[in-house]
Structures are given as structure tokens and as C-alpha cells.
Amino acid sequence: MTDEMLRAPAEVKYAEELDWLESIDDGPKPFSWRLSPRMVRLFVLGSERSDGLDREIAQKWFGDRSFVERAIVTLASDRGLLLIGDPGTGKSWLAELLAAAISRNSTLVVQGTAGTTEDHIKYSWNVSMVIAKGQSRESMIPSPIMTAMEQGVIGRFEELTRSTSDVQDALISILSEKYVSIPELDDDNIVFAQPGFSIIATANSRDRGVNDLSSALKRRFNFVRIPVVTNKKSEAEIVRFRTTELLRRHNIDLELPPTLLDILLQSFADLRAAAASAQSDDGKLESALSTAEQIGVLEDAILHSNFFGDRTLKAETLAGSLVGSLARRSPEDLAILNKYWHGVIEPRSKKDGGDWQGFLEGGRQAIATLS
């Protein structure tokens, strides 16, 4: 089944692992959870030798252990979980993994946009059926959230703060009363949430202030803030993990030289430090410089060298795609990159040599092309 999908949801992709974990799980499981909280943690963070398992469980989300623990515990409690953080910090991925591990279904997702209406959260009607048979449970189209309530599983709400306040507030009654009433129907007009239902929402901290959450809704969510990964070691692991997955998906046989990975991580670390010390918005790149962005850069470079290059990843290509992905505003971003290239990379290429020289050249050309 995985082969037929461009991107399989986590519960499909790791089905076998989840089955195995379920088979050995003897811990107490809250509500209708498929795994105990400790196993959920194990699934997300991977196994260690000290766990004493017969097989290795790969780490799927990289970040502080306590975030995952807090997230799992929140889902076992009465409140919804709101993952908040900069774009590209792995909020949605964590939400997907948690939903997959807890309820084996991570696809009950509502995507919050400016156009999201209350119908998307509660239910809507199949108009032709209503005309033919009148309003009934059959002619009702339940939203993913309502489905999650009926099944007692985890529902997801992506980008909560992108949807308008009235839509957000529809969640309040769902999270506190745990039922949705359908006034259009005369009987059977309340959908009660089954045990195990909870909501994982994600919100982008860069969007703060667009549609601020009401305090009533805030109270019903536990916030877990996911920071940008700045630890070089775990960042390298994330990038390697996601890129390997990507190479497998594209059936690309290409080696990722560790020195280039180092260069990529180092340059992102430099640019982040520069952004942190910038005085104004003009002084920093528009990009959040998240780990996802790094993966994007690497992906771009790999695809480029696979299809247009000689099937080896070169420093020049990497530099080109880095400049291409980060230079979003002209001239501000280009000016920053130009400064970085000549102020930091050039001395470094003189000092360290190696791939840095190619990186310097490639970046220069890319900047020149864009300018």
C-alpha cells in the first residue's frame, strides 16, 4: 500500500512497527488508546539499548524528550494539545506521529485557513440527499473532528490560528462538553465524543496576532512550544533522516557526503546567529531558517544533481540551492547573503579549503545570477 502513495501517513508507513509495539505492550492504556503512553514515547523517540527490546525502533521526531512526554500526557488528560512554534520545527509531524501511535489514524485533519467555516469543524449537509430524503443522519456529512469524536480517536487541526475567531470558538464546546448537537434533527441529534477523543492543534508562532485565540479556548488547550532545533548533532540527524527517506522515495542512488552536510548545518547556524543579532527586520533573512528549510535546500540540491548533474552532490550545487531558497526578497535577502558569503565563507574557504571553496564559488554565481 505504501508503494502506491506519494506520501503514506505515519500509521501506514510504520504499520508493522506499530503492530509489533502493540503486541508487546503490557502497560496501562488510557481510554481506547492503542498503545500505552510509554510505548507512544518509544515510537516517537525511538528505542535505546537500555529499553531491552528485541528490535530497534527508529527515532522519528528529534527534539527534547520532555516535549513529547508533555504532549502525550496532555492527550491522556482532559485538555486538547496545541503545538506552537516556528514554521518547520516539526509540529505537524509530531502531531501525525502521536495520532498514528495513539489511534492508528492520523488523517482526521482539518486545515485551518481564512476560508475555514464552522461546517468544517462540525458537520455539513449533502444537499441533494436533503432534498430527496430530508435532513437525517444519512444526509449529514460529519467533519473529521466529528468523526474523531464518534470513533474516540485523535482529531487534528492544522494551523489553528489561520482560521477566524468564530470558527476557532466552535472548538470550545467540543473541547469542554465533548459533544456536538445537531439542532436540525429532531431525534438522535447529539453526537457524543467517545473516550479517547482529543484534539491536536498546531499553530505557527510567526502568525501570532492574525487571529488570536480567545482566552476561553486557550484555557482548553495545553500549549507545548516546540523550539527551533539549534543543537547541531540532532539537527544533523534530522536532516539525514529526512533526506534518506526522500532519496528512497525518489529511488535515487546518491551519496550524501558528510562534509557537505556539515557545511549546510554550519551555514544555517551562522545565518541564525546573524539573524539573532540583527537590529531590524531588514537585517535578517525572511526565512525562519528552520530545520525543514535545510531539508528543503538539501532536497533541492539532490534533485538538481540527480536530474541535471552527474549524480553526485557537489558543493556548488548545494550553495546554489541554498541561495535560491533563502533569497526571497530582493535586495534585502540578497544583500545579507552577499555579506555572509564574502564576510564569512570567503575567509573560511581560505582557511579550511576543501568543499568550502566550491561552496564559495557556487554561492557567488548564484548570487550574481539573482542580482
Add this chain to the structure above:
Amino acid sequence: MSLFGALREQLNDAAETFAGSPGALSEILTGMVDDVDRALGERLEIFPVCHHSPASALAMARRLRDKRPQVIYLELCEDLRPLLDELRTCKLPVALQAFAAELDGFPESWGPLSVVAPITEASAEYQAIAYALDTPGVELVLVDRSSDHVFQWHPQEEPGKPAEEAGLHGDAVGVEIGDLRPRFAELEEHLLHHGKVRHWSEWWDQYVEQPLSGADYDTYRQVMVLIGSLFRRLRPYDADKLDRDEDRERYMWTRMREHLAATGADPARCLYVCGAFHAASRVEEFGLDAAPTDFDISPRTATNWLYGLIPSSHSAIESQFGLAPGSVSIAAATYDKAVTRSGVKPYALKGQQKGKRPAKLPPVVPLVAADQLTGFLSKPPERDPLDEAELVGWCVDIVRLARRNGYLSSTADAIAVYETSILLAGIRGRARPTPYDFQDAAVTCIEKDSVPGRRDVRRLCEILLGGDRIGEVGYQSMPPLAQDVFERLEPLGYDMKKRAVHRVLLDLNASPELRPCSQLLWVLRRLMPDHAVRPIMGSRRLGERSVQESWDVALGHHQRALIELGYEGVTVEQVLEQRLRRSVWEPKATAADALQAVEEAILFLGGRRFADELGARAVDLLAAERSVDDAPDVLRRIRRLLAHYRTTEPALPEWCERFVTTGYAQYCTLLPTAFVAEDVGVRQVAAMLGFLSSMESLALSLGCDRAQLELAVRQSHPETPGKIALLWAAQFQLGVLKIGELRERCAELLDNPLVVPSFPQYLSGFVQALEAAPALTPFVVEVISGAFARLPDGVLLPWLPTLIKTLRSEAPELVPVLIREAGRTFPATLAGVDTWAPPWPTPSGPGPGGGVAGGELVSGGPVAELLAAHPAPTDAVAALLGCEAAWKPLTHAGALPDGASAYGGSGDGGYPEVAALLERHPATAGAVAGLLTGGAAV
């Protein structure tokens, strides 16, 4: 077979299974057991400790009661020993400090050197100190290297690490008993990772502290040495730090042997308290029976060390020793709880307030040493049962605290925190939520997307779980200076124990006895950090005296700063004197600095002698100066000082006279260069000219020659407009240039379209020149008015903001003069503007003198009439002045036959108010008229 034979075999087997061969791993594992064996087998009982470990403190209290040793050797800098007796008067935590400002034997750049050793209540060392000091016949010997050696053995780099934000310790080097932590980052990371904890304090708490809290003495000792040995064996080999650690061990063992030999004490009645790391030592000197080696204790340098106690705090300790925020507070809370639960009676120094009522003593059961390590290593740690009431209390309190700090938290949150804590403890495999679990739960449930107040939930949890405790140094332990300050502030009713800001009101007229207090506060204001003492009302400047003063005093909060002042002298006055003297003698000192020092000496210290000494130095500095950058400052200060001396003393001090003559000669010499030098501003030159002209009379009376100044001005050939204007002003002041010529030159400038754009700079020069030539004020007003009238808008408008800005920043003291003059010149009402003619000659109008004498302005009115009626005095004055003016006929009233009736008329030129007044009170006018004319009636 030794005590641990079985364990050793077991470990050997394990090493074989894991590593495949009994190689390096087994050496480490069994080596650790060997270390334990060795430390425990030593004749001198070794008590291994770890800092901020409640278990250590508890075990120490128990052991001391049990063994009652006669001599206690403590791993602490030996030169800090005298300070320990003073702990009695302090509220812990405090830090023992050794401080050296005058270095001898260390690079100058290292200074000042400072070593601090914080002492907290929940520590084994405090138990040992309290026991030893309060038990008669017990000797406490500090055996670690002295503060001097700390720096002697310091790697050759700058010792002062950047100061931490909550730095009660400043940038001192911290020393601590029982530093026990993995010596390299990877090991610590590994332990944290597999222990599934976030930071070191949490690891220690979960894996060592909790299992050991109820353990017996043997278990405690064995486990501590084992951990010390583990970190000792797993360490980077080339670490400098280890060499120093080993040197310290050699030092300590040498000292102990020396002491035992000198006193003949029985080793069985001694106790050696050291960090667990040192207990597992393998240096040759280890043990009383070790063979003598050639280890030599190097002599101290000649650096003069000063000692004192400074207040410390949990947060200062955490930041200095890299501990997680809140961990020391949590350790203190754990200790208090453990004391209550175990019923151990901890030692406390007599005289120190410590509210705990000791529980009944448990019977001491003599224990036979047995292998306790095997159990510790193979069993999961036993945990306390869930203390539910405590957790509920925390949950309720954190919600209340959060609400007070702006969070919208409610009882529902308390319930959620409780539930989440238990769930978190469950997922982390703990039977009972630790404070750290509780903290995480509170953050999860209460913290939202932003922090509403000053503190976030994590910080609030720390406060809840004990909070930062800030120590206090008792009065008796303070240096004489601090004691003196508090004594002298007594009349104000200042309570030195209060950490809060104390508002002090002084009515110096009503209670003149408070004057010395006010004086002291001003000196403290000068010497201490900004917020220690802050005047709200009242000021102290030369020539001013406050009648009432109001102060915010926070000496309790800034105790450390006050104590460190005590290292500099015995009284604040002495410290100030030293500092002032140092400031004028340092190589970069300028004359302006020296004058400032004189001013401060007069203000804060009084007395002529010291001020004169500083003044003499100011003269030397001025004579040696080659730059005139400070000229404005020098002028301002010397003027103030001269004014002060003139009003308070019968004669000027000798140095003032010398300063004026030296300055006169100096500035005359430098004037021509300053006029042309590009890096000297107009303001500086103006200040020089100001000095020269305003001090001129004094300088001339003291023997200076005016020709020098005239020559200097003649030699000056400035090129920039501002300085040219200054030069003209100087020439005017010297009488070389007449006002008419000056006016002509300005008119020429305005007529020349090529020069007009730079005219504003000339104006700035003239404004600055008022310093030197105050007589030019009317002229400057005239030039500015002329500029406003004639400059094209393109030049004038951009220049206006610059003019205002320049006046404000560079010549604030000259602006009032200008405004007063302008007020005199221009009419005050709108109506007056229409008839106003400038008092200076305009190109089209008549000159000022002629205008008035021509009588056009005064063509009628009572004065003119009076004068016309009695021309004799006026004629006489005119004759005296040599003026040959003729009388003109009066135009209005004078032409009328009856003056009195003219005032009553409503015609043109009448004075209705005067007429009305006269009509109401005719008697006065009648009497005057009678006097003048001999009887005419109104």
C-alpha cells in the same frame, strides 16, 4: 578476600559479557570497587561529600553524633579559616571571600582577584563547621590549598569569567567542597539521556539523592566513593583540571600528616571531609601510611589577601557553578523535609536563627560494615511513597501564584496540573512526581503563548518550591567600614536587616544633628552602585545646601558592594580620599578630572588640605596638557571653584592662583594652533577665550602680561567661519576691532551671495563667543535678527533646527543671556511691533542715538510737557554733557493753551486713563499745580 570480592567477580563477569573480553572495561569496573575498598580501609576516616546534597548533610549530621570526632579536616582553602567563626552572626547562604586588589606575583591584568566559597545550610560542610565550632575541644582544620594557590595553579588565562546576571558573587572564582560531576560533556549527556532526565541536578536527585536519603552510613560512603571513582576513571586524560585536582589531594594529605604529627592527635578520632571525587584519589600521598614523596608546597606570593563574608544566594550559586536554575532551592527544600522525616537533629551554629525544632533522637545502632554496593547497583532505587497532600498543596499554590502574576489560571488548572504531574511521573517511570515533574506539568497546563507578567511559570515553580534564599552577613562579621556606616546611619532609624528600599526624610533645618548623616549618604552615593542610595529630593553642588532631603536607601540589598568597599579602607571617607587621589594620579588623568576631584573633595570631605593637594596636581596636569579638548570642562569647573572660594574664604588658595596664571599662559600658547587645528572644535576655542578673558583681571593682578594674549590673537589665522567669528569677537574684546567694523563685516558677509550659505556658521561662532565677550550680546542679537531678515529661505530654514540643536547641546548656559537680551530689544506686544524700529543702525534708517535725540519718539505727553515747562534742569544736564541741542515745539499737548483740559479730551493723543484718574482724585493734581504755578485750580 576483601569485603567486595563477590561484587568484583560479578562485575568481571559483566564486563566479559558486554565487552567480549575482560579488558579495559573490567579494569574500570573492578577499579571502581578497588577505590571504594581503599578509601574505606584508610585509617583516617574519609567522609565523601557532594555539594548541595541533602543526603550528604544528613549523613554528616548522623555520623558526627555517632562518632564525635576530635579533629575535622575540611576540604576548603586553608586561609579562610578565621572567617568561619564569623558565620555565627550571618544568615545563610553567605560566601567566604578572599580578595586581593594589589597583586604581587600575578600579572597585573588578572586583578582584582577574588575567590568565593559559598556556604549553604543544607550542606555537609556546614554540619561539620557547626559541630566543630560549637563543641568544646574539637578542632576544625582547613586543609585545601590557599586562595593564593588557586591562582598560582590557575591555567595561564584571564581568570575572571564574565559575570553572571544574578551575580551576587561578582566575577569571583568559585571554590566549593565536593564538586562532583562528570568531567566531560559526553559522559554527562549519556547519563542524562539514559536516565531520561533533563539536567544534572535532576539526575543526581533521582539516582543518588533519593536512594541515599534513608540509607545507612556504610551505604552512603560506599556509593559516594563509587560515584567519585566513576567520574575519576571516566575522564579525559589530558585535562589540566585533573592535575590540579591531584595537586590538591597531595596538598591536603601533606597538610593532614603535618597536623597529625604536630598535634599527635589520634587518627581514629579524626574525620576527613572531602569531595567524593577526592575520596577516590590514587595519588601516592593518599593515606596516612603512604611513603613520603617529594611533593613540596610552593610558598604563597607576596599578594596581600583580604578576607570577608559577603551575602550569597541560591541563584548566585546556581549560576556560578553551572547548576540548573532552582536546583539549590529544591535541594534545600528536600533537606528540610528529610530532616523532619528522619528525625535527625542537625547541627546549627549557636546564635544563628534556625527555626527547626529537632525531633527526638533515634537510637544509634552500631553498624557492621557490609557490602551495600551490590544492592545499590542491582536494585532499582526505592522511592518515597506518593505524598499526595504535598502535591495537592503545590498545585493549589502554583495556580494562586500564577494568578497573582497575571495568568488566567483557575481551580480547573490546579486539577489539570495535579493530573498531569501524576501522568508525567508515570510515563517517566517514577512512583511519585518529583518537583521537576510538577514543574513540567505546571508549565504544560498554565503557560500559554505569552508570559503576561515578569515571571514565567517555570520561575514561579522555583519560587514556590523554596524560592531563592538570599543570605545576610551579620553586623559583627562586617568589615569596620560597613559597621561604621550602619552606626552613623543609626539616627535615621535605618534597619540594616531590611532588604527593601528604605525611604529616609531629613529636615536639616529642624534637626541639624542629622547633617552628618546627610553627608555620609552623599559620600555613599558617590562610592556605591546607582541604586544603593538614591536622592529623591535634595542635591549637593558647590554653593548649594539642601534644607530638606529625601533618600531611598537600599544598603541591605547592596550588602556585598558595601562589604567590598570595606576592603579598601576603614571609613568611607578614607576610601573616597584614596579613590580621588588615585583618579588624579593615574596616567590618563586630565586637568578637568583633577578639578572634578577637587570639587568632590570639597563637597564630600571638607577641609582645605586634601583639596589643595588635588588642586596642585590639577595645576601640574594643566601645564602638561597638549590638548584643549577639555577646555570647556576646565572653564566651567574652575569658575565654579573660584566662585566657591571667593564666597567662603578670605583669600584664594595658592593653587587657584597658580592654576589661573598657568592656564593663562598655557591657553595663550595653545591659542594660535587651536584656531587652525581641524580637530579642535569651536566650543573648545571659545572656552579657551572664555578662560582668557574672564580670568584676565585675576591673571594680570598675579603678574601675567596682556601682551601675551594680544600677540596670541594676532598670530591666529583661522580658516573656518565659526573660528573666524570667534577671532573677531576676541579682537573686539581686546579693543582691536570696533563694533562698527564688526557690523560692517557682517553686512558684507550677508551681501556676498557666495558666503551667505556659510553665514550660519559665523553666527554659531558669535554665539559661542559670548563666553569670552559678554559685551557682544546685543550685537549677537542684532546679527541673528539681521540673518533672519536677510538670509534666503533656502539657507535659513534648514539652518533653524541646527541652530536650536546646537544652542541646546553646546551653549545651554548662553541661551538665557541671549533671550534676556532679545527680550530687552524687541517689543513685548504685537501692537508694539508695528511701530518698532531696531535700536541698531539699519542700512535705510537713522542710527539709534540720533533717532532718540531727534525727539520723534518722544513728541508729547506729560514728561515732555513737564520738561518743556521747566527747561532749566535739562539745559543744565545738556550743557554738562556738552550737547548742543535745541528745544523743539511740542506737537500735541504742548500746543494747547490749557494742559489740564487736554487730558480730559477724547481727541487724538489724549490720555483718557490719566484724565480719569485725575478726575477721581483731583486733590493731588491740584496740590501739584499749586506748587508749580502758585494757585491754579483744576
